[in-house]
Amino acid sequence: MSVTNMNILIVDDYKTMLRIITNLLRQLGFMNVDEATDGEMALDLMKHKEYGLVISDWNMEPMTGIDLLKAVRANDDKHKEVPFIMVTAESKTENVIAAKEAGANNYIVKPFNADTLKQKMVSSIGSF
Numbered sequence: 001m002s003v004t005n006m007n008i009l010i011v012d013d014y015k016t017m018l019r020i021i022t023n024l025l026r027q028l029g030f031m032n033v034d035e036a037t038d039g040e041m042a043l044d045l046m047k048h049k050e051y052g053l054v055i056s057d058w059n060m061e062p063m064t065g066i067d068l069l070k071a072v073r074a075n076d077d078k079h080k081e082v083p084f085i086m087v088t089a090e091s092k093t094e095n096v097i098a099a100k101e102a103g104a105n106n107y108i109v110k111p112f113n114a115d116t117l118k119q120k121m122v123s124s125i126g127s128f
Contacts (some may be wrong), residue, residue: 003128004029006052010070011035011042011086012087013060017110021055021087024114028121039063043071046079054079054096055108058088058095066102072104085123098123 004083009032010021020033024031025033026098034049040063054072058065069084083116086099091109105124108116122128 003052003125005032006030006035006125007032007049008053008055009034009036009045009051009066011037011039011054011060012057013037013057017057017087020119024117026119027114036066039065039068039071042068046072046082047077050078051082053083053121055085055087058086058090060101066098069099069102071105084119085124107118 008025010018010033012018012021015037018037022033029115034045036045038060042054056065056068065086065088069086072079072082072084082125085102085106085108086104087110088095089110096107106120108120
């Protein structure tokens, strides 16, 4: 099975950003994309479906991306090891460190293009 067939979950409270990331993923050949508008919704979706990758915004209400990441990593279920890419408008070093310490596989600073997304994905899930 091709890696591009895997399910990807993108989490952002900004609908336009969800659309942008979905379109970038489609350009890269990934069609099985689910969207969540906050961390709680993302966790709920993850209870019912297996994802090969989670791409989450950092700044969301009420549950932030870092809180979502910590919740995913703390779970004993099948998603504990799921590759997780954090997306943020902040490139502050302490944020990158915090994301890595919480278990993020990678970190993308907005705005970004398909090439950047692909590089970060390859380093998180392998070549496709």
